[in-house]
Amino acid sequence: MRKPKLREVVEAVKALIVGPVTTKFPFEPCQPPENFRGKPTFYQEDCIGCKACAEVCTTQCIDVYDDVTADPPNRKLVLRYDKCIFCGHCELNCTTQKGIRLGGGEYDLACFDRSTCVETVDNELVVCETCGAIVGARKHLLFVADRLGAKRYANPTLILTSEGDLGLTEAEGGRSEDKPLTREDLMRVTCPKCRRTLVLQELWGD
Numbered sequence: 001m002r003k004p005k006l007r008e009v010v011e012a013v014k015a016l017i018v019g020p021v022t023t024k025f026p027f028e029p030c031q032p033p034e035n036f037r038g039k040p041t042f043y044q045e046d047c048i049g050c051k052a053c054a055e056v057c058t059t060q061c062i063d064v065y066d067d068v069t070a071d072p073p074n075r076k077l078v079l080r081y082d083k084c085i086f087c088g089h090c091e092l093n094c095t096t097q098k099g100i101r102l103g104g105g106e107y108d109l110a111c112f113d114r115s116t117c118v119e120t121v122d123n124e125l126v127v128c129e130t131c132g133a134i135v136g137a138r139k140h141l142l143f144v145a146d147r148l149g150a151k152r153y154a155n156p157t158l159i160l161t162s163e164g165d166l167g168l169t170e171a172e173g174g175r176s177e178d179k180p181l182t183r184e185d186l187m188r189v190t191c192p193k194c195r196r197t198l199v200l201q202e203l204w205g206d
């Protein structure tokens with residue numbers, strides 16, 4: 001029989017004195033180390049609905065559901081943490097750096113029904129006043145306007161969204177959908193496609 005090495009004997013004696021180093025989980029809760037990547041959690045107050053996390057997600061476990069028929073139009077992000085590999089890319093690339101975090105230390109995620117393993121966040125959408133296409137999440141537009149400062153006044157969509165948030169402009173333009181795009185539509189909340197058409201019309205005519 002092979003004789004144990006001295007180092008192994010020392011380890012065995014130490015283990016007898018110190019006791020087991022393994023945790024007693026699940027019989028006793030385990031204290032995760034600092035910076036442990038646990039369950040990804042959305043934070044409603046810091047999420048602006050930009051969906052950057054969904055675009056970078058390694059396993060594509062964050063789905064985006066836009067509902068323009070809701071009042072107000074809504075974007076729901078649904079994270080299936082049963083498909084998550086806890087890589088942390090969503091947190092790393094979060095536009096606000098605080099909208100989604102894995103640092104809560106929640107690790108006991110076992111369940112009987114995987115469809116319950118979801119984490120969601122909702123944000124109001126802004127839609128184009130001329131064609132109804134999605135422009136972006138309201139909080140995202142406000143975030144961009146805030147970052148741009150005075151430069152936001154170069155973009156009517158940002159002006160109207162941020163001033164509207166202050167109650168300085170009307171939310172409804174009252175425009176008929178059948179009406180062709182005209183110069184007055186320049187001062188409306190519009191999607192990039194309609195704005196491009198309007199600017200080209202303004203520069204080059206019909």
Ligand code: SF4
Pocket residue numbers: 040056057058059060061062079083084085086087088089090091
């Ligand atoms: S931790 Fe990775 S896999 Fe999990 S939601 Fe974030 S990006 Fe996706």
Ligand code: SF4
Pocket residue numbers: 042046047048049050051052053054077093094095096097098099100
């Ligand atoms: S703010 Fe962060 S958590 Fe919210 S949608 Fe954007 S990237 Fe995702």
